[in-house]
Amino acid sequence: MTDPAEPASRIVPVERLLKAGADAFPGALAAKSLYPDSQFEVILVRGPNQRNDFHVDPYDELFLQMEGTIRVDTREEGGPRRQLVRPGELYVVPAGVPHSPLRPAGTWGLVVEIRRRPGDVELVEWYCDACGGLIERVSMASSEMIESLGPLLEGFQADERRRTCGDCGHVLPRPGPFTLDEGA
Template sequence: MKLFPSLQLHMPQIDLQEIMEHLRHNEERRTYPLWQEDDCLCFIARGREYRSEFHLNPSHEMQYSLKGDLHLHYRTPEGVEKVAVVPEGHCLYQPPMVPHSPRFAPDAFQLVIERKRRPGEVDRFHWFCPSCDNLLHEESFIVSDYGADPVSRAYDNFWGSLDFRTCKKCGTVMSDR
């Protein structure tokens, strides 16, 4: 007789060092999804030194600095940009819809855990003018599979358009990457 008949025992072990080594030698991908379940997704990310956008994620998010320090740029409800430094071995818990931009060195790694998106939830990516801080552009994605790398898709759309990178308020053009 089973004491817990509805319990599913699928508990994979993951070698984080092996995955970090794989990402270190893979120039095409900077993320590696570990799992995507109904209520939880987890991935490892390598180096986000190039990030300039602010991601608005509809779920809570936990970021653990596996290797190197994370400089999490975020915007307060008043729109002021601040930076939280998360040293190696530490983690940060972030509420939903906080505009954030995780930036860390090419040889640094983050373990990220968040809730898989529910039907109809939308992720947003915002870029701001480097001169006057005006909103330059917003990209929106329904993220049903994090393996599809929505951040790269948002970046491709943004950097591919001179119009998106040109400030409507002061005329500044954000330099190309």
């Protein structure tokens, strides 16, 4: 919980962090948690990212895009969906909807999540980009995510057999840095 005795620490100079650029975001994740003690998990994220996994978590997830346009892919009842989120726009992914945020270089945005509780479980999934079938689904305790996610993603990308669709035999390519084709 945010400490009410420390009001100064409750102000975050987001614009200044953006201007500081990549230096303010050490590490491969390019993400910074702004309120580590709050009930909200607020993360400032820069692009590019490179991923083809989908994430399923037990709470709604809010995207506020600040600079540049990102694409958030989701798997919904009606099928796959690609949503562009432009600067100044909010977008919410409902709890339980598989989502994959794709961020081009130079983009900046905030992600607001509900902080996980003990016992929460989340999923990481990969879908075939040829037939849409599920290739792999991994379930893990939310408390393990920070430590386990990196090795899980690396292990999947390194293993062509795991990236091969059991339905159609297509091999899901390893992801490169995301670039946005707004016509796609």
